[in-house]
Amino acid sequence: MLTLYELDRAALQTFTEELREALLDDDAEALGRLLELADSLRGKLGERPLVEWFLLPEEHPDARPLHASLRRISKKRALTKVLTSSHAGLEGRLRNFEVLREDRATARRIDKLLSLKRLPWYLRPKGATGGWLGPQDREALAESMGALRGSLTPELSELAGGLAEADGDVVLHDRI
Structure with a gap:
């Protein structure tokens, strides 16, 4: 299911910079604090250069908790949920619904x-x-x-309402 979030761009940039500094400095303690890692996982970070942890496939058992923490903390620091679509077909509708694709600017934004x-x-x-x-x-x-609301499916109308309700930048995502 796709979720629409308001994005605090400055908070995400700050988080990204803190992450970059920890990785460049190979500072396991700073990365552990930043990602709010448990002591057991923090202890493992010293086994290899930090950047190598993130070069492992995300499915790797050692890398999985780090990637999950990255998303969890970035969400906590920079994203505020506006709505989660109750419709599994929202992505397909956005990509293929002809009414939305007729206008180039609308299609480009989607x-x-x-x-x-x-x-x-x-x-x-x-x-x-x-x-x-x-x-x-x-x-x-x-x-x-909103101007097309009468022609939209329920899931698209729901998203249109969320976009109108949101303030500032938004992120749409299915796995944060």
Whole structure:
């Protein structure tokens, strides 16, 4: 299920910078504090250079808890839930609903909202769906979807309402 979040961009940038510094300095203690890791996991961090932990496949048993902590803490520090869609077909509707695809600007904004490339590396788990929109694009998409409300499916109407309700930047994601 896709969830729409308000994004505190400054908080996410601060978190990303703190993460970068810990990795560049190979500072296991700083990374452990940043990710709020249990003592048992903090102790394992010294077994290899920190960056190598994140080069392991995310499914690797040693890397899985680190990636989960990265997402959990970034969510805690920078994301506020607006809504979780109750419709499993929302992504497909966004990608393929002809009414939304007829207007190029609307289609472009939807594509941004579904582009993982727009998110930091640690918010791009394998197989995930997600993306980010800045305030102007969010407002414009909410407005264009609102104008089409009578033609939209229930899941698209629900998202249009969430976009209109949100403030500032938004992230849409299925695995945070």
